[in-house]
Amino acid sequence: MVSEQVVRIGMLGCGNVGAAVARLVHDHGDDIALRTGCRLEIARVAVRDVARDRDVPLSPEVFTTDGASIVDDPDIDIVCELLGGIEPARALILRAFANGRSVVTASKELLANNGKELFDASDAAGMDLAFEAAVAGGIPLIAPLKGSLAGERISRILGIVNGTTNYILTQMFEHGSAFDAALAEAQRLGYAEADPTADVEGFDAAAKCAILASIAFNTRVVASDVYREGITKIQAQDIADAKRLGYTVKLLAIAELDDDEVSVRVHPAMVPESHPLASVRDAFNAVFVEGDRIGQLMFYGRGAGGDPTAVAVVGDLAQVARNRVAGTRGIGCTCVYERRIRPMDDTHGQFYLNLHVEDGPGVLAEIADHFGRNGVSIERVWQEGSGDEATLVFITHRTQESAFQKTLQQLRDLPVVRAISSVLRVEGEEG
Ligand SMILES: NC(=O)c1ccc[n+]([C@@H]2O[C@H](COP(=O)([O-])OP(=O)(O)OC[C@H]3O[C@@H](n4cnc5c(N)ncnc54)[C@H](OP(=O)(O)O)[C@@H]3O)[C@@H](O)[C@H]2O)c1
Secondary structure: OOOOOOEEEEEEOOOHHHHHHHHHHHHHHHHHHHHEEEEEEEEEOOOOOOOOOOOOOOHHHHOOOOHHHHHHOOOOOOEEEOOOOOOOOHHHHHHHHHHOEEEEEOOOOOOOOOOOHHHHHHHHHHHOEHHHHHHHHOOOOHHHHHHHHOOOOOHHHHHHHHHHHHHHHHHHHOOOOHHHHHHHHHOOOOOOOOOOHHOOOHHHHHHHHHHHHHHHOOOOOOOOEEEEEEEEOOOOHHHHHHHHOOOEEEEEEEEEEEEOOOEEEEEEEEEOOOOOOHHHOEEEEEEEEEEOOOEEEEEEEOOOOOOOHHHHHHHHHHHHHHHHOOOOOOOOOOOOOOOOOOOOHHHEEEEEEEEEEEEOHHHHHHHHHHHHHOHHHHHHHEEEEEHHOOOOOOOOOEEEEHHHHHHHHOOOHOOOOEEEEEEEEOOOOOO
C-alpha cells in the first residue's frame, strides 16, 4: 500500500472547467492517490456567486467570494486558477507565488500576454507554474513539447487550435453554408459565444500560437507578435473553389523556426485533402509538429469543453502535488533564448489566386509578367470559363509575403483584371 499525502487545493473559479475539475477529483480521487501517492482535496473555492447551484461534490462551506483569502491561506498547498480574463487572475497568481504556493492555470489569455511576469515570479519563488489546459484543452501538448521532445529541435508547428472556427469551416465545406449561417449554428450548439469575436477574428488562436511558439522555440513570444487574420472574410465561393481543387480550408496557427528567427501567424489556409489536418472536422483540434529527427507528429482531440479540459488541469495538479511532496519543482521557464520575431512581410508561403479577367490574347502574358517582375514563381496556372466568365487561377510556389502582396496590388490596378475573386494562402503541400 502506497502511503498517501493530502494536498490541499485552493480553486479560483468553479464554472465550466472548475466544476468539471471538482467532479473529476471526486470521482477519480482514489485512483489518483494510488498512482501518485497524493490525495487531492479541493479545500476552498472562490466564485462570484456563492448561492449558485453548481452540481459539484463539494460542501457549501468551501465556497467564498474572496479569492485573496484563498491565496493567503497557509493551509492551501496549490492554487488552481480557473477564473478567465486577466484580472483579478494575474494579481492572485502573483500573490500565490509570493506566498510560496505553486499554481496551475488554464488561462491562455494570461500566459500569452503576461507570461514573462508570471514565470519570473514563479522562478523567484521556486514554485511551479503549470498550464497544460491553456492550449488545446484536453490534448497533452505542453508536457510533450517541454519534456518528451526536449532533445529535439522543432522546426514547425501547424495547429487547428480553435474548435469554434473549425466547426464553422467544416459546415461551410461539407454543407456549402454561408459564414453567417454556420456561425449561427455554432452559437445554437453552444460552440460559439454570443460575441464570437475572439474566435472568428483569430484572437484565441493567436494567444495559443504565442504559447506554443514560446515552448517549442524556447523564446518569449506574446500574443501581439502573432500576425492574425480571422475567418470572417471567407466566402462560400472560396470554400467551393478549394474543394474543387482538392483542398479544404482551415484556420491555422503556424509557428516556424528558420535561421534562428521565429515566425508566428494565424490565418485561414487551403490545406490539401491528403494532409492529416484536413480530416480534423467539427470542433476538434489538432496540432501537427515537425522536428529535425522525429519527422512529423500529430496530436488530436477535444480542444475545449469542461470535462476534457479538466483532465489536463487535474494532470497538472497531480504532477505539481507530487513535486510539492517531494520538495522539488518541475521544469521552470524554458524561454532561454532571445530569438527575433520575423516580420510577416519577410515570411514565405504559397498562394492561391482566382482572377476574373478579360478574355483576349496576351492577357495571361501581361499578368504573368507582374508575377515575374516581383520574383513570384507560378507553380500552376489555368483558365476557366470564357468571354465574360473568364477566370485565371494561379497557385504560386513558396514566395516571400511582401513580393506576393506587391504583385496583388499591381494586379488590382491592371485594366485586364476585372476583379480579384479570391486569394487564399496554401499550407501543408508537402505533408
Ligand atoms: N471552457 C473551456 O472549454 C476551456 C478550455 C480551455 C481553457 N479554458 C480556460 O479555463 C478558464 C475557465 O474557463 P471556464 O469556461 O470554466 O469559465 P467560466 O465558466 O466563465 O467560469 C469562471 C468561474 O470563475 C468565477 N469568477 C469569475 N470572476 C471571478 C472573481 N472576480 N472572483 C471570484 N470568482 C470569479 C465564476 O464565478 P460564478 O460561477 O459565480 O460566476 C466562475 O465560477 C479560462 O481561463 C478559460 O480560458 C476554458
